[in-house]
Amino acid sequence: MEKVVLVTGANSGIGLALCERLLTEDSQLLLCLACRNMKRAEDARSALLTSHINAHIDLLHLDVGSVQSVLAAAQELKARYNRIDFLYLNAGIMPNPQVDVKALFKGLFSRNVINMFATAEGLLTQQDRLNSDGLQEVFATNLFGHFLLHRGHSAQKWDGTLQLLQGLFSSVICPGLVMTNLTYGILPSFFWTLIMPIxxxxxxxxxxxxxxxxxxxxxxxxxxxxxxxxxxxxAKYHSLTSGLGKNYTQPQQMDIDEQMSEILYSKLLELEKVVRKKQSEGNVDK
Structure with missing residues (x-):
């Protein structure tokens, strides 16, 4: 039985690289690219099919920053597939990132240079804003939209109540410092030309x-x-690369505050009820 794999933000960067690696690992899997920009999704699919001619690749329109789009995508997933074996919540945004150039050059010549690049602490800022749902854009896209999608695909209605399916496993990963289109857009190209050798x-x-x-x-x-x-x-599973270019994965225990985690989860459930109610009322008005 073929595995069903869904990857959000799959049209570029880490998402697209992951799709390539998964198809190389298992050419028989059913891969679904969930993307906001369907033109780029089509291009990504064409690129993958060039190297994996017989691959089974579906496309799904999904904007994780939009409640309406997420709920519609969750329903579409239920209609298409009777299960999803792997759900990679990869999509994310960093709107209008700004670099403190003074801090950058100061950090380049300090003992803190490695930590500066690894964490961007004190180096990067971003301009958040409210989206059409009245939520902060970064929160909606990077967290809440994925929360809704996960809830939507992993739940079914039995006797009129919503119950989660059993047997779900969740893992957190850290990709390390990766150069993608998002990263390259932070600074002018000549800056990257200068600092990439470093x-x-x-x-x-x-x-x-x-x-x-x-x-x-x-x-x-x-x-x-x-x-x-x-x-x-x-554990958070870290992507790591040695100085000689060897890739490997290493777990690192997360500092988890269980009480705070429970509160966050409860708040997310409450927010889910609110946005679902608004969507239902909006559909009735239409």
């Missing part, structure tokens, strides 16, 4: 500089071939 040199001293989308997808690919029941739900 970044490749720094990678000799730190394994978090994965740099390429292929390397950044290492932990995502690694999880695909693992026994889900053996994974640690409290």
């Amino acid at each position: 970044m490749w040199l720094i990678r000799i001293f730190t394994n978090t500089f994965t740099l390429t989308p292929y390397n950044g997808a290492e932990a995502l690919h690694w999880l695909f071939v693992q026994n889900s029941e053996s994974l640690d739900p409290r």
